[in-house]
Amino acid sequence: MTELSDLYTYSSALGDSESDAGTFRVDIGPAGPTFQWSDGMYRLHGYRRGEVVPTMELLFAHKHPDDRGRCEEIVTQVSTTGGFFCMYHRLVDAHGRTRRVLTSGEAFLGPDGTVVALEGVTVDLSRTLQRETEETAKEAVAGATATRTVIDQARGILMGQLKLGSDDAFQMLVSTSSHRNVKLVVVAAELVKLANSPEARTYLDRAVRAIQLHSRTAHAGGRRAG
Secondary structure (H helix, E strand, C coil), X not given: CCCCCCCCCCCHHHCCCCCCEEEEEEXXXXXXXEEEECHHHHHHCCCCCCCCCCCHHXXXXXXXXXXXXXXXXXXXXXXXXXXXXXXXXXXXXXXCCEEEEEEEEEEEECCCXXXXXXXXXXXXXXXXXXXXXXXXXXXXHHHHHHHHHHHHHHHHHHHHHHCCCHHHHHHHHHHHHXXXXXXXXXXXXXXXXXXXXXXXXXXXXXXXXXXXXXXXXXXXXXXXXX
């Protein structure tokens, strides 16, 4: 019997690194299904070739308990009707490690219209998903840090221009943000940009007075409402 070869895989999130993957074939005959696994399929399940004999029972035993039922339904369906299938699910290997994998393939029909074989691939997406999650988290932290820096700079400008305390300067920015119905960071960024412009003195004074006016209006409205 010819052994199945593995796949060449590529994950953009991992640079030049490959994601582990394997190929499989299941021949369905009167005596039951017969499995062929590539070396990659054994690795994904935590084995080496020769340590176990692939069976349907072994296959489903390694599905995550929360995913097993749906995977069984899909395999049963394609084993009856044929066609393509694709399953994103969790696989628990022989060492207890949970992998997030994508299994896709096709069920082939014989001359009499019954399914005679399933062929497909399983790709381990765990490292790719982890890397992308880490990158997203880093970007979120960087964005939050940049936002905080801009707001702190704007608060410092108001403190210096109007001789205010830190809390009062921040509340002025908040009041202006609410009055203009724009995000706080946008108000802060505009003020910082003006402070760094060649015409800083004229335009900055106007912007500070406008923020001061918005703050007074907000406080006056709050007193009247009470």
